[in-house]
Amino acid sequence: MIGGGVFKAAILSVLALLTLFMCGLILSLLAYTDLKTVSATLLSDEVLFAIRLSLITATIATLISMIVAIPVAYAISQTQFLGKSIVDTILDLPIVVSPIALGAALLVFFNTPLGTGIENRLIRFVFEVPGIILAQFTVINALAVRLLKSTFDSINPRYEQVGRTLGYSKMQVFYRVTLPLARNGLIAAAVLTWARAIGEFGATVTLAGAMKMKTETLPVAIFLNLATANVEKAVAVIFVLIAIATIALIILRKMTSAREHI
Protein backbone atom coordinates (compact mmCIF):
# COMPACT_ATOMS: atom_id res chain seq x y z
CA MET A 1 0.00 0.00 0.00
CA ILE A 2 1.26 3.47 -0.85
CA GLY A 3 1.91 5.96 1.98
CA GLY A 4 2.21 5.38 5.71
CA GLY A 5 6.03 5.58 5.63
CA VAL A 6 6.25 7.92 8.65
CA PHE A 7 3.87 5.76 10.67
CA LYS A 8 5.83 2.61 9.81
CA ALA A 9 9.13 4.31 10.76
CA ALA A 10 7.62 5.43 14.09
CA ILE A 11 6.34 2.01 15.15
CA LEU A 12 9.54 0.28 14.03
CA SER A 13 11.57 2.78 16.09
CA VAL A 14 9.60 1.90 19.23
CA LEU A 15 10.04 -1.79 18.43
CA ALA A 16 13.81 -1.30 18.00
CA LEU A 17 14.06 0.62 21.30
CA LEU A 18 12.25 -2.11 23.23
CA THR A 19 14.38 -4.86 21.65
CA LEU A 20 17.54 -2.90 22.52
CA PHE A 21 16.32 -2.46 26.09
CA MET A 22 15.82 -6.23 26.53
CA CYS A 23 19.16 -7.03 24.85
CA GLY A 24 20.84 -4.41 27.05
CA LEU A 25 19.48 -6.11 30.17
CA ILE A 26 20.84 -9.50 29.10
CA LEU A 27 24.23 -8.06 28.05
CA SER A 28 24.57 -6.24 31.37
CA LEU A 29 24.26 -9.64 33.10
CA LEU A 30 27.16 -10.94 31.01
CA ALA A 31 29.32 -8.11 32.33
CA TYR A 32 28.92 -9.51 35.84
CA THR A 33 30.06 -13.01 35.11
CA ASP A 34 31.94 -15.31 32.74
CA LEU A 35 31.36 -18.78 31.33
CA LYS A 36 33.64 -20.43 33.91
CA THR A 37 31.76 -18.92 36.85
CA VAL A 38 28.41 -19.74 35.30
CA SER A 39 29.28 -23.41 34.70
CA ALA A 40 30.79 -23.77 38.18
CA THR A 41 27.74 -22.18 39.75
CA LEU A 42 25.33 -24.31 37.77
CA LEU A 43 26.99 -27.47 39.02
CA SER A 44 26.82 -26.39 42.66
CA ASP A 45 24.53 -28.42 44.94
CA GLU A 46 22.42 -25.39 45.77
CA VAL A 47 21.65 -24.42 42.15
CA LEU A 48 21.07 -28.04 41.08
CA PHE A 49 18.64 -28.37 44.01
CA ALA A 50 16.86 -25.16 42.96
CA ILE A 51 16.60 -26.33 39.34
CA ARG A 52 15.26 -29.74 40.38
CA LEU A 53 12.78 -28.27 42.89
CA SER A 54 11.55 -25.65 40.40
CA LEU A 55 11.05 -28.23 37.63
CA ILE A 56 9.22 -30.68 39.92
CA THR A 57 6.96 -28.13 41.65
CA ALA A 58 6.16 -26.23 38.43
CA THR A 59 5.32 -29.47 36.61
CA ILE A 60 3.03 -30.70 39.41
CA ALA A 61 1.38 -27.26 39.74
CA THR A 62 0.85 -27.13 35.96
CA LEU A 63 -0.66 -30.63 35.87
CA ILE A 64 -3.08 -29.83 38.71
CA SER A 65 -3.84 -26.48 37.14
CA MET A 66 -4.66 -28.02 33.75
CA ILE A 67 -6.85 -30.71 35.33
CA VAL A 68 -8.82 -27.98 37.12
CA ALA A 69 -8.71 -25.34 34.36
CA ILE A 70 -10.02 -27.54 31.53
CA PRO A 71 -13.52 -28.12 32.98
CA VAL A 72 -13.63 -24.62 34.50
CA ALA A 73 -12.69 -22.90 31.22
CA TYR A 74 -15.12 -25.08 29.27
CA ALA A 75 -17.91 -24.26 31.73
CA ILE A 76 -17.27 -20.52 31.44
CA SER A 77 -16.91 -20.69 27.67
CA GLN A 78 -19.85 -22.94 26.81
CA THR A 79 -22.48 -22.64 29.52
CA GLN A 80 -24.75 -19.86 30.72
CA PHE A 81 -25.58 -19.60 34.41
CA LEU A 82 -26.69 -17.00 36.92
CA GLY A 83 -23.81 -14.89 38.21
CA LYS A 84 -21.44 -16.05 35.45
CA SER A 85 -19.78 -12.64 35.10
CA ILE A 86 -19.17 -12.48 38.88
CA VAL A 87 -17.62 -15.97 38.88
CA ASP A 88 -15.55 -15.03 35.84
CA THR A 89 -14.25 -11.90 37.61
CA ILE A 90 -13.39 -13.80 40.81
CA LEU A 91 -11.45 -16.41 38.82
CA ASP A 92 -9.55 -13.62 37.04
CA LEU A 93 -8.41 -11.96 40.28
CA PRO A 94 -5.07 -13.84 40.55
CA ILE A 95 -4.08 -12.30 37.20
CA VAL A 96 -4.36 -8.74 38.50
CA VAL A 97 -3.72 -9.17 42.23
CA SER A 98 -0.04 -9.09 43.32
CA PRO A 99 1.37 -12.61 43.92
CA ILE A 100 2.59 -11.46 47.35
CA ALA A 101 -1.01 -10.58 48.24
CA LEU A 102 -2.12 -14.03 47.08
CA GLY A 103 0.63 -15.66 49.14
CA ALA A 104 -0.38 -13.58 52.16
CA ALA A 105 -4.02 -14.59 51.67
CA LEU A 106 -2.97 -18.26 51.60
CA LEU A 107 -0.88 -17.76 54.73
CA VAL A 108 -3.83 -16.14 56.51
CA PHE A 109 -6.09 -18.99 55.35
CA PHE A 110 -3.80 -21.54 56.98
CA ASN A 111 -4.14 -19.63 60.24
CA THR A 112 -7.93 -20.09 60.25
CA PRO A 113 -9.46 -23.14 62.00
CA LEU A 114 -10.08 -24.82 58.61
CA GLY A 115 -6.55 -24.07 57.41
CA THR A 116 -5.00 -25.26 60.66
CA GLY A 117 -7.09 -28.44 60.43
CA ILE A 118 -5.77 -29.12 56.93
CA GLU A 119 -2.21 -28.41 58.08
CA ASN A 120 -2.47 -30.70 61.12
CA ARG A 121 -4.53 -33.56 59.70
CA LEU A 122 -3.91 -33.66 55.93
CA ILE A 123 -0.83 -31.99 54.53
CA ARG A 124 1.50 -29.21 55.63
CA PHE A 125 1.77 -26.27 53.26
CA VAL A 126 3.24 -23.40 55.29
CA PHE A 127 7.04 -23.25 54.83
CA GLU A 128 6.98 -26.63 53.11
CA VAL A 129 7.40 -27.84 49.49
CA PRO A 130 3.62 -28.47 49.03
CA GLY A 131 3.26 -24.76 49.85
CA ILE A 132 5.36 -23.94 46.76
CA ILE A 133 3.03 -26.04 44.59
CA LEU A 134 -0.07 -24.46 46.13
CA ALA A 135 1.33 -20.94 45.68
CA GLN A 136 2.28 -21.64 42.06
CA PHE A 137 -1.10 -23.24 41.40
CA THR A 138 -2.95 -20.22 42.85
CA VAL A 139 -1.02 -17.80 40.65
CA ILE A 140 -1.02 -19.78 37.37
CA ASN A 141 -4.51 -21.27 37.44
CA ALA A 142 -6.23 -18.04 36.44
CA LEU A 143 -3.86 -17.75 33.47
CA ALA A 144 -4.59 -21.36 32.46
CA VAL A 145 -8.35 -20.75 32.70
CA ARG A 146 -8.09 -17.56 30.63
CA LEU A 147 -5.98 -19.21 27.90
CA LEU A 148 -8.16 -22.31 27.73
CA LYS A 149 -11.36 -20.28 27.70
CA SER A 150 -10.18 -18.43 24.60
CA THR A 151 -9.28 -21.82 23.05
CA PHE A 152 -12.76 -23.24 23.75
CA ASP A 153 -14.37 -19.98 22.58
CA SER A 154 -12.64 -20.33 19.23
CA ILE A 155 -13.99 -23.86 18.59
CA ASN A 156 -16.95 -23.87 16.24
CA PRO A 157 -19.87 -25.49 18.16
CA ARG A 158 -20.89 -27.24 14.92
CA TYR A 159 -18.16 -29.85 15.50
CA GLU A 160 -19.74 -30.91 18.77
CA GLN A 161 -23.22 -30.84 17.24
CA VAL A 162 -22.09 -33.10 14.39
CA GLY A 163 -20.40 -35.39 16.92
CA ARG A 164 -23.70 -35.69 18.80
CA THR A 165 -25.63 -36.56 15.63
CA LEU A 166 -23.03 -39.25 14.91
CA GLY A 167 -24.01 -41.06 18.11
CA TYR A 168 -21.75 -39.58 20.79
CA SER A 169 -23.02 -38.28 24.13
CA LYS A 170 -22.06 -34.82 25.36
CA MET A 171 -19.26 -36.25 27.52
CA GLN A 172 -17.98 -38.49 24.72
CA VAL A 173 -18.02 -35.55 22.29
CA PHE A 174 -15.96 -33.53 24.78
CA TYR A 175 -13.26 -36.23 24.83
CA ARG A 176 -13.43 -37.30 21.19
CA VAL A 177 -14.04 -33.95 19.47
CA THR A 178 -13.51 -30.92 21.71
CA LEU A 179 -10.23 -31.91 23.35
CA PRO A 180 -8.57 -32.98 20.06
CA LEU A 181 -9.70 -29.68 18.52
CA ALA A 182 -8.27 -27.81 21.52
CA ARG A 183 -5.02 -29.78 21.47
CA ASN A 184 -2.74 -26.92 20.41
CA GLY A 185 -4.42 -24.51 22.80
CA LEU A 186 -4.03 -27.03 25.63
CA ILE A 187 -0.32 -27.44 24.93
CA ALA A 188 0.19 -23.67 24.59
CA ALA A 189 -1.65 -23.09 27.90
CA ALA A 190 0.39 -25.80 29.64
CA VAL A 191 3.70 -24.41 28.34
CA LEU A 192 2.86 -20.82 29.31
CA THR A 193 1.55 -21.68 32.76
CA TRP A 194 4.52 -23.97 33.40
CA ALA A 195 6.93 -21.16 32.45
CA ARG A 196 4.97 -18.78 34.69
CA ALA A 197 5.15 -21.32 37.56
CA ILE A 198 8.93 -21.70 37.14
CA GLY A 199 9.31 -17.93 37.54
CA GLU A 200 6.81 -17.54 40.41
CA PHE A 201 8.31 -15.82 43.44
CA GLY A 202 5.94 -13.55 45.41
CA ALA A 203 3.30 -16.06 46.52
CA THR A 204 5.91 -18.83 46.95
CA VAL A 205 8.19 -16.83 49.24
CA THR A 206 5.24 -15.65 51.33
CA LEU A 207 3.67 -19.09 51.86
CA ALA A 208 6.63 -21.49 51.63
CA GLY A 209 9.36 -19.11 52.77
CA ALA A 210 12.90 -18.72 51.41
CA MET A 211 14.82 -21.53 53.06
CA LYS A 212 18.09 -22.63 51.53
CA MET A 213 18.01 -26.19 50.17
CA LYS A 214 14.44 -26.63 51.41
CA THR A 215 12.03 -24.31 49.62
CA GLU A 216 14.65 -22.80 47.36
CA THR A 217 13.23 -22.57 43.85
CA LEU A 218 15.16 -20.73 41.10
CA PRO A 219 13.61 -17.28 41.81
CA VAL A 220 14.15 -17.84 45.55
CA ALA A 221 17.79 -18.77 44.81
CA ILE A 222 18.23 -15.46 42.96
CA PHE A 223 16.70 -13.61 45.92
CA LEU A 224 18.84 -15.40 48.51
CA ASN A 225 22.09 -14.91 46.56
CA LEU A 226 21.37 -11.23 45.92
CA ALA A 227 20.56 -10.81 49.63
CA THR A 228 24.00 -12.19 50.51
CA ALA A 229 25.67 -10.10 47.76
CA ASN A 230 26.61 -13.25 45.79
CA VAL A 231 25.87 -11.55 42.46
CA GLU A 232 27.76 -14.02 40.22
CA LYS A 233 25.68 -16.92 41.53
CA ALA A 234 22.48 -14.89 41.19
CA VAL A 235 23.38 -14.04 37.59
CA ALA A 236 24.06 -17.70 36.78
CA VAL A 237 20.61 -18.65 38.10
CA ILE A 238 19.07 -15.80 36.09
CA PHE A 239 20.63 -17.36 32.97
CA VAL A 240 19.01 -20.69 33.86
CA LEU A 241 15.62 -18.97 34.12
CA ILE A 242 16.19 -17.15 30.82
CA ALA A 243 17.14 -20.44 29.13
CA ILE A 244 13.99 -22.17 30.44
CA ALA A 245 11.81 -19.23 29.38
CA THR A 246 13.40 -19.17 25.91
CA ILE A 247 12.80 -22.90 25.39
CA ALA A 248 9.18 -22.47 26.54
CA LEU A 249 8.66 -19.56 24.13
CA ILE A 250 10.20 -21.49 21.21
CA ILE A 251 7.86 -24.44 21.89
CA LEU A 252 4.93 -22.04 22.18
CA ARG A 253 5.82 -20.30 18.92
CA LYS A 254 6.08 -23.64 17.12
CA MET A 255 2.67 -24.67 18.49
CA THR A 256 1.14 -21.35 17.49
CA SER A 257 2.49 -21.47 13.96
CA ALA A 258 1.29 -25.08 13.61
CA ARG A 259 -2.14 -23.92 14.78
CA GLU A 260 -2.24 -21.10 12.24
CA HIS A 261 -1.92 -23.67 9.48
CA ILE A 262 -5.09 -25.46 10.54
Added chain:
Amino acid sequence: MISVNNLSLCVGAFHLKDLNLTINDREYFVILGPTGAGKTVLLECLAGLHRIRKGEIWIDGEEVTLVPPERRRIGYVPQDYALFPFLNVKENITFGLRKKNSEKNEAEKKASDLAHLLGIYHLMDRNVRTLSGGEKQRVALARALATSPKMLLLDEPMGSLDVRTAKYLRLELKRIHEELEITTVHVTHNLLEAEEMAGRMAILNMGRLEQVGTPEEIFFYPQSQVVSDFLGTPNILNCDECIPIGHGLVEAICGKMSIILPHRTGEIKKIALFPQDIYVSKSRPPGPDLNRFKGVVKEVVPFSSLMRLNIRVDDIDLLTELPKDIFEDMNIALGQEVYLILKLRSLKVY
Protein backbone atom coordinates in the same frame (compact mmCIF):
# COMPACT_ATOMS: atom_id res chain seq x y z
CA MET B 1 -42.36 -40.18 8.60
CA ILE B 2 -41.43 -36.96 10.39
CA SER B 3 -44.19 -34.94 12.07
CA VAL B 4 -43.71 -31.52 13.59
CA ASN B 5 -46.69 -30.43 15.70
CA ASN B 6 -47.27 -26.88 16.98
CA LEU B 7 -43.54 -26.24 17.31
CA SER B 8 -42.59 -22.85 18.74
CA LEU B 9 -39.05 -21.91 19.69
CA CYS B 10 -36.97 -18.82 20.25
CA VAL B 11 -33.21 -19.06 19.69
CA GLY B 12 -31.49 -15.68 19.83
CA ALA B 13 -32.99 -13.56 17.08
CA PHE B 14 -34.70 -16.54 15.46
CA HIS B 15 -38.27 -17.48 16.28
CA LEU B 16 -40.24 -20.47 15.08
CA LYS B 17 -43.96 -19.88 15.43
CA ASP B 18 -46.44 -22.70 15.79
CA LEU B 19 -45.07 -24.88 13.00
CA ASN B 20 -46.94 -27.92 11.72
CA LEU B 21 -45.25 -30.06 9.13
CA THR B 22 -45.27 -33.63 7.87
CA ILE B 23 -42.44 -35.13 5.86
CA ASN B 24 -43.10 -38.49 4.24
CA ASP B 25 -40.83 -41.52 4.16
CA ARG B 26 -38.15 -41.43 1.45
CA GLU B 27 -39.24 -37.94 0.48
CA TYR B 28 -36.81 -35.26 -0.66
CA PHE B 29 -38.20 -32.28 1.23
CA VAL B 30 -36.82 -28.76 0.81
CA ILE B 31 -37.29 -25.93 3.30
CA LEU B 32 -36.98 -22.69 1.35
CA GLY B 33 -36.87 -19.21 2.78
CA PRO B 34 -34.91 -15.98 2.94
CA THR B 35 -31.92 -15.51 5.24
CA GLY B 36 -33.06 -15.22 8.86
CA ALA B 37 -36.30 -17.11 8.26
CA GLY B 38 -35.40 -19.77 10.85
CA LYS B 39 -34.66 -22.60 8.40
CA THR B 40 -31.47 -23.73 10.15
CA VAL B 41 -33.15 -23.56 13.57
CA LEU B 42 -35.95 -25.80 12.28
CA LEU B 43 -33.40 -28.27 10.91
CA GLU B 44 -31.52 -28.18 14.22
CA CYS B 45 -34.79 -28.93 16.04
CA LEU B 46 -35.22 -32.04 13.88
CA ALA B 47 -31.62 -32.97 14.75
CA GLY B 48 -32.29 -32.53 18.47
CA LEU B 49 -29.85 -29.67 18.91
CA HIS B 50 -32.35 -27.40 20.71
CA ARG B 51 -34.38 -28.01 23.84
CA ILE B 52 -37.98 -27.67 22.73
CA ARG B 53 -40.42 -26.27 25.27
CA LYS B 54 -43.51 -25.99 23.10
CA GLY B 55 -44.59 -28.46 20.47
CA GLU B 56 -43.68 -32.01 19.50
CA ILE B 57 -41.52 -33.82 16.98
CA TRP B 58 -42.30 -37.40 15.96
CA ILE B 59 -40.12 -39.67 13.86
CA ASP B 60 -41.54 -42.97 12.61
CA GLY B 61 -44.34 -42.95 15.16
CA GLU B 62 -42.05 -42.24 18.11
CA GLU B 63 -42.00 -38.93 19.91
CA VAL B 64 -38.44 -37.60 19.89
CA THR B 65 -39.03 -34.06 21.16
CA LEU B 66 -36.74 -34.58 24.16
CA VAL B 67 -34.61 -37.38 22.73
CA PRO B 68 -30.93 -36.31 22.50
CA PRO B 69 -29.36 -36.12 19.03
CA GLU B 70 -27.18 -39.21 19.54
CA ARG B 71 -30.30 -41.36 19.86
CA ARG B 72 -32.25 -39.98 16.90
CA ARG B 73 -30.40 -41.85 14.14
CA ILE B 74 -30.04 -38.84 11.89
CA GLY B 75 -27.36 -37.79 9.45
CA TYR B 76 -26.60 -34.08 9.66
CA VAL B 77 -24.52 -32.05 7.21
CA PRO B 78 -24.10 -28.46 8.41
CA GLN B 79 -23.52 -25.57 6.05
CA ASP B 80 -19.79 -25.41 6.82
CA TYR B 81 -19.57 -29.25 6.75
CA ALA B 82 -17.63 -29.23 10.08
CA LEU B 83 -15.22 -31.98 9.05
CA PHE B 84 -12.96 -32.84 11.97
CA PRO B 85 -9.60 -31.26 11.09
CA PHE B 86 -7.65 -33.66 13.31
CA LEU B 87 -8.82 -36.67 11.30
CA ASN B 88 -8.23 -37.62 7.67
CA VAL B 89 -11.03 -38.35 5.21
CA LYS B 90 -11.34 -42.04 6.06
CA GLU B 91 -11.30 -41.36 9.81
CA ASN B 92 -13.96 -38.68 9.37
CA ILE B 93 -16.22 -41.10 7.50
CA THR B 94 -15.76 -43.90 10.05
CA PHE B 95 -16.06 -41.57 13.09
CA GLY B 96 -19.70 -42.47 13.77
CA LEU B 97 -19.09 -46.15 13.12
CA ARG B 98 -16.41 -46.31 15.80
CA LYS B 99 -19.03 -45.27 18.35
CA LYS B 100 -21.28 -48.07 17.18
CA ASN B 101 -18.52 -50.57 18.05
CA SER B 102 -18.43 -51.73 14.47
CA GLU B 103 -15.62 -54.11 13.63
CA LYS B 104 -12.71 -52.19 12.12
CA ASN B 105 -12.92 -54.18 8.86
CA GLU B 106 -16.68 -53.67 8.70
CA ALA B 107 -16.30 -49.91 9.28
CA GLU B 108 -13.62 -49.65 6.64
CA LYS B 109 -15.74 -51.58 4.15
CA LYS B 110 -18.70 -49.31 4.78
CA ALA B 111 -16.49 -46.22 4.43
CA SER B 112 -15.02 -47.58 1.23
CA ASP B 113 -18.51 -48.39 -0.20
CA LEU B 114 -19.73 -44.88 0.59
CA ALA B 115 -16.56 -43.33 -0.79
CA HIS B 116 -17.12 -45.23 -4.05
CA LEU B 117 -20.78 -44.17 -4.13
CA LEU B 118 -19.81 -40.52 -3.68
CA GLY B 119 -16.71 -40.64 -5.88
CA ILE B 120 -14.23 -39.78 -3.12
CA TYR B 121 -12.40 -43.08 -2.75
CA HIS B 122 -9.18 -41.53 -4.08
CA LEU B 123 -9.30 -38.98 -1.22
CA MET B 124 -9.45 -41.47 1.65
CA ASP B 125 -6.00 -40.75 3.08
CA ARG B 126 -6.12 -37.00 2.45
CA ASN B 127 -6.06 -34.36 5.15
CA VAL B 128 -9.52 -32.73 5.13
CA ARG B 129 -7.95 -29.25 5.20
CA THR B 130 -6.62 -29.83 1.70
CA LEU B 131 -10.01 -30.66 0.13
CA SER B 132 -12.01 -28.40 -2.18
CA GLY B 133 -15.51 -27.25 -1.19
CA GLY B 134 -17.19 -29.92 -3.32
CA GLU B 135 -14.95 -32.67 -1.93
CA LYS B 136 -15.61 -31.53 1.63
CA GLN B 137 -19.33 -31.65 0.98
CA ARG B 138 -19.15 -35.22 -0.28
CA VAL B 139 -16.98 -36.32 2.67
CA ALA B 140 -19.46 -34.70 5.09
CA LEU B 141 -22.27 -36.53 3.29
CA ALA B 142 -20.41 -39.85 3.50
CA ARG B 143 -19.79 -39.29 7.23
CA ALA B 144 -23.48 -38.55 7.79
CA LEU B 145 -24.60 -41.60 5.78
CA ALA B 146 -22.08 -44.00 7.36
CA THR B 147 -24.19 -44.65 10.45
CA SER B 148 -27.19 -45.66 8.28
CA PRO B 149 -29.41 -42.84 9.54
CA LYS B 150 -33.20 -42.84 9.23
CA MET B 151 -33.13 -39.35 7.76
CA LEU B 152 -30.62 -36.96 6.28
CA LEU B 153 -30.59 -33.28 7.22
CA LEU B 154 -28.75 -30.93 4.85
CA ASP B 155 -28.23 -27.30 5.83
CA GLU B 156 -27.53 -25.11 2.76
CA PRO B 157 -25.38 -27.88 1.27
CA MET B 158 -24.50 -25.82 -1.82
CA GLY B 159 -24.09 -22.56 0.11
CA SER B 160 -20.34 -22.26 -0.26
CA LEU B 161 -19.87 -23.91 -3.65
CA ASP B 162 -19.31 -22.28 -7.03
CA VAL B 163 -22.16 -22.48 -9.55
CA ARG B 164 -20.66 -25.35 -11.56
CA THR B 165 -19.79 -27.53 -8.57
CA ALA B 166 -23.19 -26.82 -7.02
CA LYS B 167 -24.95 -27.92 -10.19
CA TYR B 168 -22.92 -31.14 -10.35
CA LEU B 169 -23.55 -31.88 -6.69
CA ARG B 170 -27.29 -31.29 -7.06
CA LEU B 171 -27.33 -34.09 -9.61
CA GLU B 172 -25.18 -36.23 -7.30
CA LEU B 173 -27.52 -35.63 -4.35
CA LYS B 174 -30.50 -36.61 -6.46
CA ARG B 175 -28.76 -39.80 -7.59
CA ILE B 176 -27.78 -40.71 -4.02
CA HIS B 177 -31.30 -40.03 -2.77
CA GLU B 178 -32.76 -42.25 -5.45
CA GLU B 179 -30.21 -44.98 -4.74
CA LEU B 180 -30.45 -44.97 -0.91
CA GLU B 181 -34.11 -43.90 -0.66
CA ILE B 182 -33.41 -42.01 2.54
CA THR B 183 -35.81 -39.33 3.82
CA THR B 184 -33.96 -36.07 3.19
CA VAL B 185 -34.64 -32.58 4.51
CA HIS B 186 -32.70 -29.92 2.62
CA VAL B 187 -32.58 -26.28 3.69
CA THR B 188 -31.84 -23.56 1.16
CA HIS B 189 -32.55 -19.95 0.27
CA ASN B 190 -31.95 -20.68 -3.41
CA LEU B 191 -35.13 -20.90 -5.45
CA LEU B 192 -33.54 -22.71 -8.36
CA GLU B 193 -31.96 -25.29 -6.05
CA ALA B 194 -35.27 -25.87 -4.26
CA GLU B 195 -37.20 -26.26 -7.48
CA GLU B 196 -34.65 -28.68 -8.91
CA MET B 197 -34.30 -30.87 -5.84
CA ALA B 198 -37.66 -30.91 -4.08
CA GLY B 199 -40.29 -33.61 -4.18
CA ARG B 200 -42.21 -31.28 -1.90
CA MET B 201 -41.15 -28.05 -0.33
CA ALA B 202 -42.10 -25.60 2.39
CA ILE B 203 -41.72 -21.84 2.33
CA LEU B 204 -40.57 -20.51 5.71
CA ASN B 205 -40.60 -16.81 6.41
CA MET B 206 -39.92 -15.08 9.74
CA GLY B 207 -40.40 -18.37 11.60
CA ARG B 208 -43.76 -19.15 9.99
CA LEU B 209 -44.54 -21.84 7.46
CA GLU B 210 -46.21 -19.94 4.66
CA GLN B 211 -46.94 -22.81 2.29
CA VAL B 212 -46.18 -26.50 1.83
CA GLY B 213 -46.59 -28.33 -1.44
CA THR B 214 -44.94 -29.54 -4.62
CA PRO B 215 -42.78 -26.99 -6.44
CA GLU B 216 -45.50 -26.79 -9.09
CA GLU B 217 -48.20 -25.97 -6.52
CA ILE B 218 -46.03 -23.34 -4.89
CA PHE B 219 -44.79 -21.68 -8.07
CA PHE B 220 -48.16 -21.61 -9.81
CA TYR B 221 -50.47 -21.14 -6.85
CA PRO B 222 -48.74 -19.08 -4.17
CA GLN B 223 -51.16 -18.90 -1.26
CA SER B 224 -50.01 -15.62 0.20
CA GLN B 225 -48.42 -12.34 -0.77
CA VAL B 226 -45.31 -13.33 1.23
CA VAL B 227 -44.79 -16.45 -0.90
CA SER B 228 -45.56 -14.55 -4.05
CA ASP B 229 -43.07 -11.79 -3.15
CA PHE B 230 -40.39 -14.29 -2.14
CA LEU B 231 -40.74 -16.29 -5.34
CA GLY B 232 -40.70 -13.08 -7.32
CA THR B 233 -44.21 -13.37 -8.80
CA PRO B 234 -43.43 -15.47 -11.86
CA ASN B 235 -45.06 -14.90 -15.22
CA ILE B 236 -47.14 -18.00 -15.95
CA LEU B 237 -47.63 -18.87 -19.59
CA ASN B 238 -50.36 -21.40 -20.38
CA CYS B 239 -49.24 -23.48 -23.30
CA ASP B 240 -51.68 -24.78 -25.93
CA GLU B 241 -49.37 -26.94 -27.94
CA CYS B 242 -45.96 -28.52 -27.72
CA ILE B 243 -44.23 -29.54 -30.95
CA PRO B 244 -40.99 -31.60 -30.92
CA ILE B 245 -38.55 -30.12 -33.41
CA GLY B 246 -35.67 -32.59 -32.95
CA HIS B 247 -32.30 -32.43 -31.18
CA GLY B 248 -34.09 -32.58 -27.80
CA LEU B 249 -35.89 -29.30 -28.49
CA VAL B 250 -39.59 -28.49 -28.49
CA GLU B 251 -41.58 -25.50 -29.62
CA ALA B 252 -44.12 -24.50 -26.98
CA ILE B 253 -47.00 -22.41 -28.26
CA CYS B 254 -48.32 -20.25 -25.44
CA GLY B 255 -50.99 -17.89 -26.80
CA LYS B 256 -49.30 -15.98 -29.60
CA MET B 257 -45.85 -16.60 -28.18
CA SER B 258 -43.69 -19.40 -29.49
CA ILE B 259 -40.86 -20.52 -27.23
CA ILE B 260 -38.14 -22.97 -28.22
CA LEU B 261 -36.67 -24.88 -25.33
CA PRO B 262 -34.96 -28.18 -24.52
CA HIS B 263 -37.43 -30.74 -23.22
CA ARG B 264 -37.58 -34.52 -23.24
CA THR B 265 -41.05 -35.66 -22.33
CA GLY B 266 -42.74 -33.72 -25.09
CA GLU B 267 -45.60 -32.25 -23.09
CA ILE B 268 -45.59 -28.78 -21.57
CA LYS B 269 -48.69 -27.34 -19.95
CA LYS B 270 -47.22 -24.30 -18.26
CA ILE B 271 -44.06 -22.25 -18.33
CA ALA B 272 -43.02 -20.18 -15.30
CA LEU B 273 -40.81 -17.24 -16.11
CA PHE B 274 -39.41 -15.06 -13.35
CA PRO B 275 -39.22 -11.28 -13.93
CA GLN B 276 -35.48 -11.24 -13.21
CA ASP B 277 -34.94 -13.84 -15.95
CA ILE B 278 -36.18 -11.64 -18.79
CA TYR B 279 -33.61 -9.30 -20.35
CA VAL B 280 -34.92 -5.95 -21.63
CA SER B 281 -33.28 -4.14 -24.54
CA LYS B 282 -34.23 -0.94 -26.36
CA SER B 283 -32.54 -2.03 -29.57
CA ARG B 284 -33.09 -5.19 -31.54
CA PRO B 285 -30.65 -7.80 -30.19
CA PRO B 286 -28.26 -9.43 -32.69
CA GLY B 287 -28.41 -13.15 -33.53
CA PRO B 288 -31.24 -15.51 -34.51
CA ASP B 289 -34.77 -14.50 -33.63
CA LEU B 290 -35.42 -17.28 -31.11
CA ASN B 291 -37.11 -16.60 -27.76
CA ARG B 292 -36.93 -12.85 -28.42
CA PHE B 293 -40.07 -10.82 -28.46
CA LYS B 294 -41.08 -7.26 -29.18
CA GLY B 295 -43.41 -5.63 -26.64
CA VAL B 296 -44.75 -2.32 -25.43
CA VAL B 297 -44.15 -0.90 -21.94
CA LYS B 298 -47.59 -0.61 -20.32
CA GLU B 299 -46.68 0.14 -16.72
CA VAL B 300 -43.63 1.03 -14.60
CA VAL B 301 -43.78 0.45 -10.82
CA PRO B 302 -40.92 1.06 -8.33
CA PHE B 303 -40.30 -2.06 -6.18
CA SER B 304 -37.62 -1.83 -3.51
CA SER B 305 -34.34 -1.12 -5.35
CA LEU B 306 -35.87 -2.29 -8.62
CA MET B 307 -38.27 -1.02 -11.25
CA ARG B 308 -40.95 -3.48 -12.31
CA LEU B 309 -42.06 -3.13 -15.91
CA ASN B 310 -45.29 -4.57 -17.27
CA ILE B 311 -44.71 -5.25 -20.95
CA ARG B 312 -47.40 -6.43 -23.36
CA VAL B 313 -46.22 -8.98 -25.92
CA ASP B 314 -49.07 -9.64 -28.36
CA ASP B 315 -51.88 -10.82 -26.06
CA ILE B 316 -49.71 -11.56 -23.00
CA ASP B 317 -48.56 -9.22 -20.24
CA LEU B 318 -45.06 -10.04 -18.96
CA LEU B 319 -43.59 -8.66 -15.76
CA THR B 320 -39.87 -7.83 -15.88
CA GLU B 321 -37.45 -6.24 -13.43
CA LEU B 322 -34.56 -3.84 -13.84
CA PRO B 323 -32.28 -2.28 -11.21
CA LYS B 324 -33.24 1.38 -10.80
CA ASP B 325 -29.91 2.77 -12.06
CA ILE B 326 -30.03 0.63 -15.22
CA PHE B 327 -33.66 1.62 -15.79
CA GLU B 328 -32.68 5.31 -15.55
CA ASP B 329 -29.71 4.83 -17.91
CA MET B 330 -31.94 3.11 -20.45
CA ASN B 331 -34.41 5.99 -20.32
CA ILE B 332 -37.43 3.78 -20.93
CA ALA B 333 -40.80 5.51 -21.20
CA LEU B 334 -44.39 4.28 -21.08
CA GLY B 335 -45.66 3.15 -24.47
CA GLN B 336 -42.16 2.59 -25.76
CA GLU B 337 -41.33 -0.51 -27.80
CA VAL B 338 -38.69 -2.78 -26.24
CA TYR B 339 -37.22 -6.19 -26.97
CA LEU B 340 -37.40 -9.03 -24.48
CA ILE B 341 -34.96 -11.95 -24.38
CA LEU B 342 -35.89 -14.99 -22.28
CA LYS B 343 -33.15 -16.58 -20.18
CA LEU B 344 -33.57 -20.12 -21.45
CA ARG B 345 -31.91 -21.89 -18.52
CA SER B 346 -34.24 -20.28 -15.99
CA LEU B 347 -37.51 -21.31 -17.64
CA LYS B 348 -39.48 -23.71 -15.48
CA VAL B 349 -41.80 -26.05 -17.33
CA TYR B 350 -44.58 -28.26 -16.01
